[in-house]
Amino acid sequence: MIYEGKQKIWADYQKEIPEDHYFYVRSCIRQSFFPASEVTFLDITRNKLGKDIFETEHHTTCGGIAYHSDAIPQETAMTIIARQFALMKKYGYENYVCSCITSFGLYCETMETWREYPELQEKIADNLWKSCKLEFAKPKFLVHASDLIFKYRNQIAAKSKYKLVNVRTGEPLRVVEHIGCHYSKMFPSKGVGGAEYPYVLVGMVEAWGGQIIDYPERRHCCGFGFRQYMIQSNRGYSLSNTHKKFESMEPFKPDMIITNCPGCPYFLDRWQYVIAETEGKTYGENGHGIPVFTYEEVAGLVMGYDPWDLGLQTHQVGVEPLLDKMGIPYDPAKKYLGKNGKNIGEPEKPHCLK
Amino acid sequence: MTALLQTLYTYSQITPEGIIDRYPNSYNHFVLPFVIGISFIIVYLLIGLIRILYHLTAEERKRLFFSLFTPKTALKNIKDIFCDCLLHTKIWKRKPLLGYMHSAIAFGWFMLIVLGHIEVALFAPRHLDSVADGALYYPIFYRFFIWMSPEHETLRGSLFFFLMDFFLLYVLSGIALAMYKRVRSIALGMRHTTKPSLADRVALYCLWAIFPLRLLAEGFTADLSGGSFLTKPLNMLFRNFFGNELNFLPTWWLYSICLGLFFLAMPFSRYMHILTEPLLIVMRNAGLKVRKPRKGFAEAEIYACSSCGLCLDACPMNTQKKNLKYSSVYFIRFLRRHNEKKINEIADKCLMCGKCYALCPVGVNSPDIRRAQRETLNHKLSFDFTPMDNFRLKENSEEGAEVMYFAGCMSHLTPKIIKSVTSVLESAGKKFIFADREGGICCGRPMLLAGRTEAAKELISKNKKMIMESGCKILLLSCPICYKVFKDDYDLKGIRILHYTQYLNELIEKGELKVAKGSGSMVYHDPCELGRGCGVYEEPRNVLRTIGELKKAEKERDESICCGGSLGSLTLDNKDRGKIAESSINNLTAENPQSIVTACPLCYRSFREKSPIPVKDFAEVVCENIKSN
């Protein structure tokens, strides 16, 4: 892999990301699967870096899941989005940051459609007025939360306590980055670094001391695909996608995976358990899996957050080996203690996966 | 019969006067080489015979045994052995000089042996009593052991002397020709001859030496033991040169050594055929067939090959010198030597045109052995013909249609043939069922030729079912390959199987189809499977003669040259096939005909690729010349 070649491509896909003042919307899935990630995001940006990130409890889903599952038509999804934009306008913001990749894709798609067909935008504005009596304005800048962390990566690095380095060997950790499909595959110009070699996560990993590994199936979807995972009998398809990625990355011996999408970390994490149970195969060292993180979790680890405050105990693949490598102290006894100090219950031990 | 033997026996007990054994015990050391040789060959033959019989199935052994005592086959055996082994009538017919050479050596030698034994039986019968009395060698060296007083020379005795000298001369003339053939084979009508092996050479030179040595030896002793027009003058000549005290023992030693060496080399040389050919004739006449490429009947065939190399010139592949090595004679030689790689290579290459078999003086059916050899490798290959199970005739049999036309796979690539056949049938007012208008099951012959007998049998049974259910009376074929297998392997009771050449000939002879005389000249090519394969030579010619001027090919009928397109060969490539087609066309156009007519879709296609003159199908020619009423 010629690094300079990738740099040339990255140079072509520079995205303008304003420094401050964002209207923040959450992700349906991440709120349930990785609730600590969004909390960490807000904590880092607001409290550690002092940025103005506004969020309101009045925002809803973007409609993406329903839209991609053919449950609602595009116009409905657009109207929901118009309402979000109306909220942004109402609270006086012009920059829009969303936590979810599906949403990000849908916002891009909607904005592009409106650009091509202004009459449709008129119609949606009309719909919104009729249904909610609201008026919206398109955001001046639309970014994904990972874009922001990318933007702040050096500030985070400056405040970091730990690096993505194996403290025992001094070698940088070998990191697989996985980008959500809807981040830049639909509109390469909307993603940092484009679609073929997205730079958004690579930039973070490099800034924090890790080493990115590039494996053959890096472009491949994690297998999340709404239609596949929603129906049980189709999940084999989803599983096979993930399996293919792991088979492909296995020879590179990655220490961890970093992702920027709601579904990817979930599937990359949980399917390792299913593969281990059905095929008897594990991909990490000594029967462990490869731990999978969201970018906020990685940022949090680097900045010295307590792993259990980051919600790492909710992962299927144990994170302890990685914490050991990075030299991050943790208290195993506190792993399953809730915020209130009470035990939240321990999951059943898997047969195969350590 | 017994009475006759009795008298003969009593008669032989009387030693005629004036014949005296010159040596006590009638023994001299020089007979040893011969005795060793003859004993070896007898033992070898016995073991070989037992081996062959052992590898026959019980059924085959029974058949062979009964055939020996069935007068018809027994008589045929005798006739065949006499004509083929001794007189070599087959070679006479094709190449008279070559025939003379063979019969001179074989028949002449045979007569020398027979007459020698009769002579001993008449004049020194006690030596035939047992091996201890010298029964093995005495008749051979008779002239050495006796002294005959000239006063007692009888008419009967001199007749024998004359006959012995006569046949010796006869043999010597054959040997002289054989030597000449070694130098210039083309003079005897052979372009290529086989390369002799070491054993062949030893046996050959011994054979050449035996009879001149015999002449010398008997010449030396002619004054003592009698002689005739050849040996007596020679004896006189010797006396003039060497004086009366002739030391003749060395020539007798040499004679015996040559005989002994010849017999010792025999099993490893081509001359084994002298002894095995009668066995082959007997087994063939009993109706035995090749089942395995090297055991049982095939072994008799292999050892009966005289390695004469007549098949070299016969083989159509030998238009290219590089293909000489694939001829039957080498195939059989490698079978004898167990050279597996070469055996398979040669077996697969052959076009199976059958010309080597047709021309073989011994009648070794090498195409059959090749097929059996292919089977050893290919019979295990699995196949699946279940999809063909439900094949039914697509068209309902027309009311009163007696003829079923089975075009075969290949005819579908020559629409002209199909169109001609069907329109001729229509002109003759014949209703017919077109069995494979929309495609059908292959006849099985190609499979059979590839040595996949089981697969072929399955195809055959499926087709058979279809044909029997159709209720037709005549099965009409336009492809000789199909025709051959339908005729030989199908067993369609109550159905006449006809190639279209036969059928159209019949229709024309019966007047059901009228053809006009055209003006063009043509030559007819005998397709291998139709001519040599099924013996159909006359019918097509008959029809063609009524249509136009039929010219002759340089070689035709059973000597016709394969078109090169044969399905028989598994490995011959396209280029080599083209070369064969060219040579076949050259052969056909010897008399400058205006067109070539053939009766096989494969020949038709092969020729059309290469021929400078128009190539027509038999049915096409008939169709063009139908006289409309």
Added chain:
Amino acid sequence: MIEFGFKLSPSSRINLDLRDKASFSKLVEIEPDALKCMACGSCTASCSAGVFEETSLRSALLSLQNGDKEKALKLLSHCMFCGKCTMVCPRGINTRHLILSINKIYQVR
């Protein structure tokens, strides 16, 4: 092992790294024509057995080159050896010997 109600689906991708190069070179050795096909499909179109069941030398050769010998053998298992394909092949391939050789090399007994 836990029953999840779904499982890994096998990859449909042809993996050329896994193809049986040794057997194919053996095939080429005994029948060099194996390399001459230009995939025109004449053999398949004229096939006598193809009337009854899918039979294709062209496709079989491709399958062998792609490492799927089961498919190749299946595509040839109904071959009646009639030789029509030899006649129509524009590259002059000895199709019958090729089929025979494929069977000899790839059929496990």
Added chain:
Amino acid sequence: MKNNILIIGGGPAGLEASSILVKMGYNVILVEKEKQLGGHLAKWDTLFPDGLKAEELLKAMIKKTEGVKCFTDTQVQSVNILDKSYNVILSNGITVLADALLLATGFDLFKAEKKEEYGYGIYEGVITNADLEQFFKGNFSIKKPKAVGFVHCVGSRDEKVCNPACSKVCCATAVKQACHIKETFEEADVFCFYMDLRMFGRHYEDLYLKAQKMGIRFIRGRVSEVAETSEGRLLVKAEDTLSSKPIKVTLDTLVLMAGMRPSESGYMVGHQLNLSVEEDGFFSTKDTMLSLQKSNLDGLFFAGAATGPKTLPDTLHEARSAAMEIDNYLTKK
């Protein structure tokens, strides 16, 4: 003194070369075996890729040949190589002492009846590309077809007829003719059976796209046999190799795209001069790159399809460069 130049073959190559040479001031004699000039061009209706009328092109070309002595319906009877010239006796009795000879003998169309399984001359609906052009010109009739097929590579890329090479122009011709058929018989289904579609020239791909847009169906598979249905239509069999399935379709007209074979009359001339031919039967040129117009004989030149299949523009380029080569040769002499 004016040099004599004899040009054998009055097709596009011969015409183009003669018009240039006559302008250069040479004494040009053109021999054509047919009654009319133009070669295959005279028998063609329109030309690919843009549908130019062959007749107009030919007219313009013939017009330029003013001053050329044209002998039509004339063949070369014998050629002798003299010291620095050629002595040529023509079938009309005229003897020419030529200082340079240009072989523009072109090609013959492959005899489609040789592909027995396609049934040319047996089934009524089976015609050749040349027949179809005649139809377009109004000199040949076909019944209004419901479905038409084009078989590419008839007599090309086929070892069975001893021509393993590609004839270069048939693909584009077939697509052009297919469009033309579709324009003539709008209702008809049109199929092209191809092995590889070789649309290599400028605008050829546009022609292909045009054909696709007209609804012409391209099937990647070579037709293997043709049979007649009970209604006298044509049952055509091929394999659709892209779907790996044998297919059959019933057509009314099947057009065989006969390929290019060396010209027989050209071969006769070359034979007398002992010119070497390559395995494909076409004349060998002096080398394969720099002297494509030269032969191994001094003063003998080639232009056009005498040295292998060529498109019309290629042939005309060759004619022009042959004229240059001849001029160079004669000036140097």
